[in-house]
Amino acid sequence: MEIQELKTIEEMLPHLSVLQELYPKLDLESYERMLQAMIPNNYGQIALFSEGKCIAISGYWLGTKLWCGSYLELDNVIVCEAARGTGAGKLIQQYLEEKAVQLNCTLMALDAYTNNFKAHRFYYNQGYAPKGFHFIKILNEKGLT
Known part of the structure; x- marks a missing residue:
């Protein structure tokens, strides 16, 4: 498996x-x-390929916040159903962690849907822990993907 950074649309x-x-x-x-809209605001993507086929993607954001300084936030880590259980998610997480360390980030962050228990277990096993709640207020339900 090979990871590539995707930098352009x-x-x-x-x-x-x-x-x-x-x-x-x-x-x-x-x-x-x-x-x-996203790329000019410190958004990037990595893709994981197996035999020339993209089997997983993760977006990420680089930013700075008062409470933590520099951070890298994983955004929409998606592993194709057929590739789940192959270690693809772990490879993506490790790659982005190395990137965050190289960029002197203080921490990594992510959101996981409250009902996605498999993701919760995976991220706990990767050393993540909840710090708080990410509250949302939907203003335009038709705008959701």
């Missing part, structure tokens, strides 16, 4: 089908529009 768009495993309603036009 042109490199990210061909792997939409992986994202659609989590967001089946996400279409190419919407995805491109979102990437145009």
